[in-house]
Amino acid sequence: DAKTTQPPSMDCAEGRAANLPCNHSTISGNEYVYWYRQIHSQGPQYIIHGLKNNETNEMASLIITEDRKSSTLILPHATLRDTAVYYCIVRAKAAGNKLTFGGGTRVLVKP
Amino acid sequence: GAVVSQHPSRVICKSGTSVKIECRSLDFQATTMFWYRQFPKQSLMLMATSNEGSKATYEQGVEKDKFLINHASLTLSTLTVTSAHPEDSSFYICSALGTIQETQYFGPGTRLLVL
Numbered sequence: 001d002a003k004t005t006q007p008p009s010m011d012c013a014e015g016r017a018a019n020l021p022c023n024h025s026t027i028s029g030n031e032y033v034y035w036y037r038q039i040h041s042q043g044p045q046y047i048i049h050g051l052k053n054n055e056t057n058e059m060a061s062l063i064i065t066e067d068r069k070s071s072t073l074i075l076p077h078a079t080l081r082d083t084a085v086y087y088c089i090v091r092a093k094a095a096g097n098k099l100t101f102g103g104g105t106r107v108l109v110k111p
Numbered sequence: 112g113a114v115v116s117q118h119p120s121r122v123i124c125k126s127g128t129s130v131k132i133e134c135r136s137l138d139f140q141a142t143t144m145f146w147y148r149q150f151p152k153q154s155l156m157l158m159a160t161s162n163e164g165s166k167a168t169y170e171q172g173v174e175k176d177k178f179l180i181n182h183a184s185l186t187l188s189t190l191t192v193t194s195a196h197p198e199d200s201s202f203y204i205c206s207a208l209g210t211i212q213e214t215q216y217f218g219p220g221t222r223l224l225v226l
Binding site for chain 2: 041042043087104
């Protein structure tokens with residue numbers, strides 16, 4: 001799987017949009033971009049994934065650049081409960097569906 | 112939908128004993144389940160991939176005789192830590208991949224403490 005680069009940490013203001021960047025410059029054409037988050041002492045929670053097009057669900061929006069070398073996860077209105085480690089992962093559908101977790105971004109939402 | 116459970120949520124055992132952890136997909140069938148381990152302040156590390164009805168595939172450096180994995184049905188996989196030692200103390204997390212899904216859903220994790 002392609003490696004990803006994320007900032008180690010970032011702070012966000014409660015009620016504001018949180019924009020979490022991820023670089024995946026070596027992504028291949030058949031690799032998806034997945035986002036998970038892990039709240040302290042819990043298992044990771046699936047957020048969203050995409051291949052080429054931007055995606056939106058009830059939790060977040062995923063913006064993928066045209067060259068697919070980077071993406072941004074957007075939490076539209078951050079709440080204190082969104083404080084977590086956010087992982088950006090690229091995964092090839094054929095690679096046994098394995099997920100390789102990097103360091104992620106530790107997001108702290110402040111009142 | 113897509114709920115994965117683990118049991119127990121936490122376990123304390125004596126060194127040398129074996130511990131079994133169950134992972135269940137509650138509302139979907141999972142042809143493939145994964146087992147991860149997470150040490151404090153570190154990221155998740157994949158231990159093995161478990162396919163229903165076949166032998167598990169272990170990642171490099173993971174001892175298959177120490178971490179026994181059984182995936183006997185489409186909704187249950189078990190991880191047995193044999194002859195546990197204090198260095199096996201960790202947070203063990205499973206995930207399940209549905210038969211028609213592309214997404215892994217994770218369980219809540221099991222915290223193991225070996226004394």
